[in-house]
Amino acid sequence: MSLARTLGIGLTGLNGQLIEVEADVGNGIPAFILLGLPDAALNESRERIRSAARNSGIPLPNRRLTVNLTPATLHKRGSGFDLAILLAALAADRSITPAPGVVYVAELGLDGSLRPISGVLPAVMAAVRDGYPNVVVAAQNQSEAELVAGASVRSYAHLSQVLADCGANPLELQYRARHDSPARTTAGWSATRSPALDLSEVVGQTQGRYALEVAAVGGHHLLFTGPPGAGKTMLAQRLPGLLPDLDDAQALETTAVHSLAAGGRPITSLLRRPPFESPHHSASMVALIGGGSGVPRPGAASRAHRGVLFLDEARIRQTPFNVSTVEKT
């Protein structure tokens, strides 16, 4: 009967791809069909969308609703498509007319509130790279999305506000805000990191300091051996303090990795200092190099991108890293 399209971003690791969300309202028994290889979280978005739409005042059409995420062969994951799917569905029903060329990246709550997702930074980077700088995100994701140069970010707290901007009849809209939602920790993730230690605090250790400086300048790997208490760990922890600030491109890359690893925690600033990762010597292979079922999550090695991966007690490590050393990636 009628068709509409919106845009979303699918993430595979750090690589975002523009996904077209097509919705078709057809004649038939009421149903909601979601095509395009959705995972479990995405399949559940049908129920979230139905409730969010009703609680915002514009229910979904009681028709056969078919939503297709193209390219259809790419596996789509996560809840970040909720908003794009809902707007496509309502637009296909002619309830609203969203502006073309806008990318929507947000999860929906049952009450219609827009919720933040993890990995907004790489998603917005992908949108800007593909030539769609207009991005709509949840309010809590705004500061993270705005870190991308060239992106024009709009953020909303509630679906009814999005619908009002898409030309919905304001008299029909309802705003049911959550009152007792747990406040997300606003303490910046970078604040949880200890300040870089300085090599000037080290007395003596001429050889060790020289080795550190050479490694920092040349980007070399470094192995410290010696008896306990010789100062290996102390020296290694001071390597990040020697490294220069990250430039814009490096900072964006590094922050994108941490955006995925942050698991939805708000990211408010670019990571400008080289990260320092010091996984415990009993850390598993997956914790070190990343992995996980379905969605690959960055491990310590990825989080140390453009920084220092410090493997203490390398001899008693149980993972194949046990020949590795302090490494500047």
Next chain:
Amino acid sequence: MNHNQELGAAGEELAAVYLTGAGYTVLERNWRCNIGELDIVAETDGQVVGVEVKTRSSLGFGHPAEAVNPQKLRRLSRLVRQWCVTHRRNPHTVRVDVLAILMAPGREPSIEHLIGVDS
């Protein structure tokens, strides 16, 4: 007759009036055979249409058309073809429609006509 049966009968009455107004010819109502019952058999432009009428007095238990599940839909298409066979009509051009009627007390009934739901 209990309340729901009365509601259903009123809905089918309304549906017949609506279909006639929309240019359909009502051929038969409440046709029964061994596999079930067709609410209305109508004809438009030479095509036989089996119409399932679903009437509800509120949306409290969902939209009326949601009650037509895939199993019911299959039975409906079989029923229409069965009707065609019994009445010596061509069973290959049939179609199934659903009329979802909402009869809220004290309000004008609303009718939604879902055309060709079996395709």
